[in-house]
Amino acid sequence: MTAHYDALETRDPEVRERDMLGRLPAQVAHARARAPAFAKTLAAIDPAAVTSRAALAQLPVMRKGELLELQKSARPFGGLAASGFGEIARVFASPGPIYEPEGRAPDWWRLGRALFAAGFRRGDLVHNCFSYHFTPAGSMLETGAHAVGCTVFPGGTGQTEQQVQAIADLAPAGYVGTPSFLRIILEKADELGVTLPSLVKALVSGEAFPPSLRDALAARGIQGYQVYATADLGNIAYETPAREGLVVDEGVLVEIVRPGTGTPVPDGEVGEVVVTALANADYPLIRFGTGDLSAVLPGRSPCGRTNLRIRGWMGRADQTTKVKGMFVHPSQVAAIVARHAEIAKARLVVDNPDQNDRMILHVEPRPGQAVPVEAVVATIRDVTKLRGELQVRALGELPNDGKVIDDTRTYA
Amino acid sequence: MTAHYDALETRDPEVRERDMLGRLPAQVAHARARAPAFAKTLAAIDPAAVTSRAALAQLPVMRKGELLELQKSARPFGGLAASGFGEIARVFASPGPIYEPEGRAPDWWRLGRALFAAGFRRGDLVHNCFSYHFTPAGSMLETGAHAVGCTVFPGGTGQTEQQVQAIADLAPAGYVGTPSFLRIILEKADELGVTLPSLVKALVSGEAFPPSLRDALAARGIQGYQVYATADLGNIAYETPAREGLVVDEGVLVEIVRPGTGTPVPDGEVGEVVVTALANADYPLIRFGTGDLSAVLPGRSPCGRTNLRIRGWMGRADQTTKVKGMFVHPSQVAAIVARHAEIAKARLVVDNPDQNDRMILHVEPRPGQAVPVEAVVATIRDVTKLRGELQVRALGELPNDGKVIDDTRTYA
Numbered sequence: 001m002t003a004h005y006d007a008l009e010t011r012d013p014e015v016r017e018r019d020m021l022g023r024l025p026a027q028v029a030h031a032r033a034r035a036p037a038f039a040k041t042l043a044a045i046d047p048a049a050v051t052s053r054a055a056l057a058q059l060p061v062m063r064k065g066e067l068l069e070l071q072k073s074a075r076p077f078g079g080l081a082a083s084g085f086g087e088i089a090r091v092f093a094s095p096g097p098i099y100e101p102e103g104r105a106p107d108w109w110r111l112g113r114a115l116f117a118a119g120f121r122r123g124d125l126v127h128n129c130f131s132y133h134f135t136p137a138g139s140m141l142e143t144g145a146h147a148v149g150c151t152v153f154p155g156g157t158g159q160t161e162q163q164v165q166a167i168a169d170l171a172p173a174g175y176v177g178t179p180s181f182l183r184i185i186l187e188k189a190d191e192l193g194v195t196l197p198s199l200v201k202a203l204v205s206g207e208a209f210p211p212s213l214r215d216a217l218a219a220r221g222i223q224g225y226q227v228y229a230t231a232d233l234g235n236i237a238y239e240t241p242a243r244e245g246l247v248v249d250e251g252v253l254v255e256i257v258r259p260g261t262g263t264p265v266p267d268g269e270v271g272e273v274v275v276t277a278l279a280n281a282d283y284p285l286i287r288f289g290t291g292d293l294s295a296v297l298p299g300r301s302p303c304g305r306t307n308l309r310i311r312g313w314m315g316r317a318d319q320t321t322k323v324k325g326m327f328v329h330p331s332q333v334a335a336i337v338a339r340h341a342e343i344a345k346a347r348l349v350v351d352n353p354d355q356n357d358r359m360i361l362h363v364e365p366r367p368g369q370a371v372p373v374e375a376v377v378a379t380i381r382d383v384t385k386l387r388g389e390l391q392v393r394a395l396g397e398l399p400n401d402g403k404v405i406d407d408t409r410t411y412a
Numbered sequence: 413m414t415a416h417y418d419a420l421e422t423r424d425p426e427v428r429e430r431d432m433l434g435r436l437p438a439q440v441a442h443a444r445a446r447a448p449a450f451a452k453t454l455a456a457i458d459p460a461a462v463t464s465r466a467a468l469a470q471l472p473v474m475r476k477g478e479l480l481e482l483q484k485s486a487r488p489f490g491g492l493a494a495s496g497f498g499e500i501a502r503v504f505a506s507p508g509p510i511y512e513p514e515g516r517a518p519d520w521w522r523l524g525r526a527l528f529a530a531g532f533r534r535g536d537l538v539h540n541c542f543s544y545h546f547t548p549a550g551s552m553l554e555t556g557a558h559a560v561g562c563t564v565f566p567g568g569t570g571q572t573e574q575q576v577q578a579i580a581d582l583a584p585a586g587y588v589g590t591p592s593f594l595r596i597i598l599e600k601a602d603e604l605g606v607t608l609p610s611l612v613k614a615l616v617s618g619e620a621f622p623p624s625l626r627d628a629l630a631a632r633g634i635q636g637y638q639v640y641a642t643a644d645l646g647n648i649a650y651e652t653p654a655r656e657g658l659v660v661d662e663g664v665l666v667e668i669v670r671p672g673t674g675t676p677v678p679d680g681e682v683g684e685v686v687v688t689a690l691a692n693a694d695y696p697l698i699r700f701g702t703g704d705l706s707a708v709l710p711g712r713s714p715c716g717r718t719n720l721r722i723r724g725w726m727g728r729a730d731q732t733t734k735v736k737g738m739f740v741h742p743s744q745v746a747a748i749v750a751r752h753a754e755i756a757k758a759r760l761v762v763d764n765p766d767q768n769d770r771m772i773l774h775v776e777p778r779p780g781q782a783v784p785v786e787a788v789v790a791t792i793r794d795v796t797k798l799r800g801e802l803q804v805r806a807l808g809e810l811p812n813d814g815k816v817i818d819d820t821r822t823y824a
Contacts, residue, residue: 076582085563086535090554092566093578104558123498132544133568134578142502146516151497154504156545166505166546170488 005116008250009305016307020253023278024050028059030082031284037062037070037079038286053264056287057255061262061274063289064232065318067098077101083282092136094231100136102143103282109136109234110251110279111144111227117240117247117305118203118225120174122149127167127199129155129177129185130206136231137206141176144235157181160188164196171198179204179213179224186220197221205229208313228313230290232283233275237310242303246312251279254308255287256296259317259404260330262287270295270402272317273310291318293402319405323350323386324357330404332383336361339379342369347398348388352409359388364395417528420662421717428719432665435690436462440471442494443696449474449482449491450698465676468699469667473674473686475701476644477730479510489513495694504548506643512548514555515694521548521646522663522691523556523639529652529659529717530615530637532586534561539579539611541567541589541597542618548643549618553588556647569593572600576608583610591616591625591636598632609633617641620725640725642702644695645687649722654715658724663691666720667699668708671729671816672742674699682707682814684729685722705729705814731817735762735769735798742816744795748773751791754781759810760800764821771800776807 004010011019029047031038041060050056062080070078076091076099083103085091090102102108120126126145132138132154142152153170155163155177163185167175175182182202189196202217202224209226217224225239228246236254237246248254255264256271265271273292277285293316297309320329328348337343345364352358361380365371371392380388416422423431441459443450453472462468474492482490488503488511495515497503502514514520532538538557544550544566554564565582567575567589575597579587587594594614601608614629614636621638629636637651640658648666649658660666667676668683677683685704689697705728709721732741740760749755757776764770773792777783783804792800 085537086561088563089558090564090566091537091582093574093581097574097577097581099582125497125503131568132550132566134566134571134574138544139566146501149498151500152502154502154544154546154551156543159546162505162509162546165509169505169509170503170511 005113034082061287061289064291093134100231107147109140112147114227114238119201124150125172126150126152127172131157164189174201176203178206179209240303242301245297245309247305248308261334267296293317321407333404342371348405350407362391417525446494473699473701476703505546512643519559521552524559526639526650531613536562537584538562538564539584539587543569576601586613588615590618591621652715654713657709657721659717660720673746679708703730733819745816754783760817762819774803
């Protein structure tokens with residue numbers, strides 16, 4: 001059995017990096033030429049000069065949280081898409097509503113690679129329990145399954161008894177959907193006294209896939225793998241039989257940045273997943289801030305795939321909060337840090353002793369530097385319009401969890 | 413604006429008939445070679461000889477009602493499909509459950525032609541409110557819309573408020589789904605004070621489309637058309653701007669037969685719609701009895717389409733009933749008629765005066781012939797194992813409604 005979907009997965013990492021960076025200028029130019037919102041945000045950029053990660057890091061991050069307003073002012077895609085109705089195959093609505101395009105190219109969401117890594121092969125019947133209505137997950141997995149050469153049963157959500165009957169009758173090799181719904185289906189089958197021996201593989205997504213559930217599935221003969229995909233970008237990273245983090249998809253360039261900024265963090269540090277879609281002509285997202293937290297997992301996967309690995313979903317990066325009725329954004333914390341070169345890293349802790357909101361900025365100084373306390377306190381007030389205290393910590397003392405604003409208030 | 417989907421629609425009817433009949437031998441041979449159930453039922457047939465409607469009428473009718481048992485004995489498709497998992501794109505489950513394949517060819521269900529006739533054009537956004545889950549209607553209309561060059565929003569069923577919002581935000585040109593759900597959406601929009609001016613066309617199916625609803629839609633600026641399609645065959649016949657019956661699709665050969673038999677009725681008489689799929693390599697249904705009643709509408713459509721027209725759905729053909737606890741099938745009525753050449757047409761009327769079941773066979777004699785009453789009464793008992801009376805009617809006196817068994821019993 002072939003171990004890899006294609007030769008891209010096992011490329012020399014330097015060859016991949018050169019290839020990806022080599023595609024950046026054309027994709028940046030395409031976004032600027034065809035997507036009005038990028039024409040504006042990238043107006044000052046020379047696409048031809050975006051040939052390194054350092055140059056890419058200079059471009060503005062377009063954050064998921066901006067989509068709602070952008071789309072309200074320019075239906076349907078806020079000026080971020082390069083293709084319109086008639087050119088694209090489908091349009092979806094995620095909660096918000098945020099609208100997402102799907103182009104006409106086969107396996108447009110690039111889920112085929114994730115399905116292959118989870119063991120799906122040509123000729124398999126796939127029972128697809130992601131919804132096809134409004135949101136794109138159903139279509140994502142279906143178009144990926146078609147690329148692998150599978151036939152799909154569109155089970156959608158709910159109707160648990162009928163799902164059990166269809167699986168019993170049609171004998172699919174695998175399941176795709178949320179892990180919790182697979183558990184519900186298996187429990188319903190137990191209750192009905194129906195065995196589902198054909199099911200031996202699963203690709204799950206959309207929620208946490210705890211090791212306990214993974215092991216419970218394995219005990220029933222089902223090998224479950226997860227994929228990290230979003231409605232804007234499709235496949236970002238996928239689990240492989242090595243079971244060491246998630247390997248980044250070959251169609252995207254992934255950066256991990258300090259939340260609220262566009263600045264990449266050192267490898268291994270937790271930050272926001274920022275993705276540039278290199279293989280997508282219809283929705284050429286450049287430095288799209290997913291709002292998800294993850295971190296690079298150093299080293300290479302033993303499965304032979306040589307691409308960057310990340311740890312998977314580690315929470316939400318958007319830590320915007322309200323203090324004494326005023327919004328405080330991660331980007332404001334970044335602005336404070338930017339004004340003081342002595343600060344290496346900062347974390348704004350919000351608590352409420354005696355039910356009064358309090359802000360304390362914890363900072364790690366750069367090696368050998370002293371933080372000017374009075375000046376920073378003034379900057380806090382200047383940037384946030386709120387009073388805040390400062391606490392200087394030792395180097396490496398702040399936890400590596402991607403949190404820029406840590407809201408610990410309790411309401412008794 | 414082009415008035416027709418392609419040149420096939422306006423062919424000289426004789427050219428079409430020659431083309432269709434010319435494709436019969438290969439399709440019959442294909443079904444026999446690749447679909448085990450047809451290999452059995454068509455074993456005695458020489459495919460090369462099936463070159464006329466008369467020859468086709470000699471082949472057995474495979475009825476919808478037989479699918480459940482056939483599929484139970486041979487998953488998934490009862491031996492009627494020529495392609496299996498891996499070759500087909502999707503498999504669906506209709507109530508029963510009856511499983512249906514969808515092949516990989518573009519617009520496999522041939523709904524593009526119906527969408528075009530309803531006014532859908534390249535570049536249109538289509539709001540699709542057929543379900544994509546389990547049953548094939550969602551996929552049917554979506555793949556048809558893609559063939560026309562439209563973009564599709566997969567709305568599915570339910571979530572009426574969100575449907576209104578998506579239509580208001582995305583401004584689709586047209587709706588596809590059941591007519592009643594379109595009414596519900598429009599009423600919800602009224603209730604919310606939202607106008608949906610972009611909606612100007614609709615293709616509806618799945619239930620009756622009464623003229624009152626058609627007019628109510630037109631009053632809102634929405635031109636609604638209907639299509640007659642099934643989960644086994646896809647597009648069978650579709651409405652056109654001429655609004656005179658439904659024009660038969662170019663991919664199927666339609667016969668109208670006496671319910672319970674394989675015998676075509678004279679043009680204009682109501683009978684069961686029997687379809688041979690000429691353009692389908694994956695599911696080559698030969699003389700598939702839909703169980704639906706319709707009739708040929710004589711003449712040609714003023715819209716320029718030259719194919720056969722039918723009246724649309726006129727009820728269910730399967731009139732099997734129980735008399736004194738015994739099943740009586742339309743095929744038994746046909747068996748009685750077959751034994752007496754003097755009978756042109758028959759209708760078994762079941763009533764229950766004094767709450768006692770009674771059967772009366774009404775017959776029309778062939779011109780100039782006398783019906784042998786005693787012999788026919790004996791045949792009734794022989795075939796049905798039940799006592800029945802005979803009533804000889806004048807030629808043309810029996811109603812033209814496709815009813816072979818008319819169950820008029822009332823239970824007070």
